[in-house]
Amino acid sequence: MLNLLKANERSIMKIEILKPVLVSNQERAKENRKFFDKSNSLVLNIIGSPGSGKTSVIEQIIKKLKDDYSILVIEGDIKGSIDSERLRKLKIDTIQINTLTECHLDAFMTAQVLPKIKRPYELVLIENVGNLVCPAEFEIGEDYKIAILSTPEGDDKPLKYPLLFHLAKVVIINKIDLLPHLDFSLKKVKKNILSKNPRAVIFEVSAKTQQGFDKLIEFLKKELDKKKIK
Amino acid sequence: MLNLLKANERSIMKIEILKPVLVSNQERAKENRKFFDKSNSLVLNIIGSPGSGKTSVIEQIIKKLKDDYSILVIEGDIKGSIDSERLRKLKIDTIQINTLTECHLDAFMTAQVLPKIKRPYELVLIENVGNLVCPAEFEIGEDYKIAILSTPEGDDKPLKYPLLFHLAKVVIINKIDLLPHLDFSLKKVKKNILSKNPRAVIFEVSAKTQQGFDKLIEFLKKELDKKKIK
Numbered sequence: 001m002l003n004l005l006k007a008n009e010r011s012i013m014k015i016e017i018l019k020p021v022l023v024s025n026q027e028r029a030k031e032n033r034k035f036f037d038k039s040n041s042l043v044l045n046i047i048g049s050p051g052s053g054k055t056s057v058i059e060q061i062i063k064k065l066k067d068d069y070s071i072l073v074i075e076g077d078i079k080g081s082i083d084s085e086r087l088r089k090l091k092i093d094t095i096q097i098n099t100l101t102e103c104h105l106d107a108f109m110t111a112q113v114l115p116k117i118k119r120p121y122e123l124v125l126i127e128n129v130g131n132l133v134c135p136a137e138f139e140i141g142e143d144y145k146i147a148i149l150s151t152p153e154g155d156d157k158p159l160k161y162p163l164l165f166h167l168a169k170v171v172i173i174n175k176i177d178l179l180p181h182l183d184f185s186l187k188k189v190k191k192n193i194l195s196k197n198p199r200a201v202i203f204e205v206s207a208k209t210q211q212g213f214d215k216l217i218e219f220l221k222k223e224l225d226k227k228k229i230k
Numbered sequence: 231m232l233n234l235l236k237a238n239e240r241s242i243m244k245i246e247i248l249k250p251v252l253v254s255n256q257e258r259a260k261e262n263r264k265f266f267d268k269s270n271s272l273v274l275n276i277i278g279s280p281g282s283g284k285t286s287v288i289e290q291i292i293k294k295l296k297d298d299y300s301i302l303v304i305e306g307d308i309k310g311s312i313d314s315e316r317l318r319k320l321k322i323d324t325i326q327i328n329t330l331t332e333c334h335l336d337a338f339m340t341a342q343v344l345p346k347i348k349r350p351y352e353l354v355l356i357e358n359v360g361n362l363v364c365p366a367e368f369e370i371g372e373d374y375k376i377a378i379l380s381t382p383e384g385d386d387k388p389l390k391y392p393l394l395f396h397l398a399k400v401v402i403i404n405k406i407d408l409l410p411h412l413d414f415s416l417k418k419v420k421k422n423i424l425s426k427n428p429r430a431v432i433f434e435v436s437a438k439t440q441q442g443f444d445k446l447i448e449f450l451k452k453e454l455d456k457k458k459i460k
Binding site for chain 2: 049050051077078079080082101103129130131132133134137150152153154156157159160161162175177178181183208
């Protein structure tokens with residue numbers, strides 16, 4: 001078995017460029033953070049695989065919070081605006097970012113939408129590009145990352161894509177309505193998540209049946225109310 | 231709505247570096263191709279989201295072909311060797327590549343395993359890192375790419391991640407056993423795939439129930455036999 005180190009031509013080129021890029025990204029993320037702090041916004045960077053149900057979970061959160069809190073959604077997609085069109089039907093403000101060739105949002109892309117934000121929002125939900133790998137590497141000005149993992153993806157995913165699960169404060173396990181049809185163990189997945197991040201807060205939901213959202217909404221309300229006290 | 235062009239600091243840096251990197255990658259991919267051509271291997275670059283069932287589909291292909299063809303699996307994972315350990319139980323040769331921080335295989339990483347290949351194989355299955363985006367950008371020396379899309383991911387994914395579906399000669403729709411429990415239309419997904427690639431060859435399978443594999447195996451046998459004639 002081979003463990004390849006980064007001693008190949010392309011990786012060397014990438015290392016040279018990636019370090020200043022990441023430092024520079026982090027600086028820009030701090031500036032974004034200052035922008036959101038002016039209005040005490042709770043900013044969540046929502047990351048998961050394609051089809052893990054990021055948009056469906058966001059829809060449920062919006063439905064349950066929009067009467068009590070002002071909400072903005074920033075939608076990151078490579079192309080198109082399928083998701084933001086879906087969310088706009090819920091009568092909340094959305095901003096679409098098309099990343100074109102990029103497989104993640106970064107702080108600079110996020111910075112470019114800030115001038116479009118004309119009023120304060122209590123809750124800013126940023127749906128990242130569907131990808132378990134790269135989005136985790138780039139801070140964009142969020143309070144924290146929320147990882148969404150759906151049951152059909154398998155209970156081993158926190159071990160195979162450890163960075164996101166190490167960094168995410170909250171992990172939402174979605175599509176629990178499919179559990180009877182899958183070889184997926186909630187016990188195993190929780191053990192795997194906690195092995196990467198012992199302090200992760202884990203919720204089990206089904207955006208389809210709406211099961212499990214009460215606890216998540218209660219948690220988010222507490223987080224939003226903490227911001228109000230500040 | 232905002233469509234962000236690549237006019238930010240990071241993207242400019244990335245454009246400058248990415249062009250020579252991709253050209254250089256393509257050159258290296260051609261060298262890898264020459265290596266595999268020496269033994270007339272059919273080399274398939276298998277790409278799909280985390281949890282789409284890449285390893286499970288590969289398992290089924292191996293079970294159905296290993297008595298008649300020599301098979302090597304090259305496993306690309308960020309960390310660990312969960313999948314290659316699973317496949318080794320089928321008593322075939324596997325080589326593990328750990329990409330560490332990279333979210334895809336490239337031609338240089340692939341090149342590094344070639345000296346470890348000590349005999350000719352008729353079929354080389356390369357399981358790329360679980361990601362619908364970046365792996366599509368990098369040729370690694372394959373005959374062609376196979377995209378795996380699982381039904382829980384949703385029938386809109388070919389529209390949201392178009393490059394892979396544009397490039398893949400074969401698209402495998404996996405987990406069709408879950409169709410009764412999902413809002414997923416086979417008709418829609420096929421229309422979406424064909425809108426990106428009118429010549430895509432599409433198979434519908436369930437690695438769990440083994441449904442649909444006969445047609446896929448028949449197709450692969452024809453492809454393998456074409457190589458023999460060469």
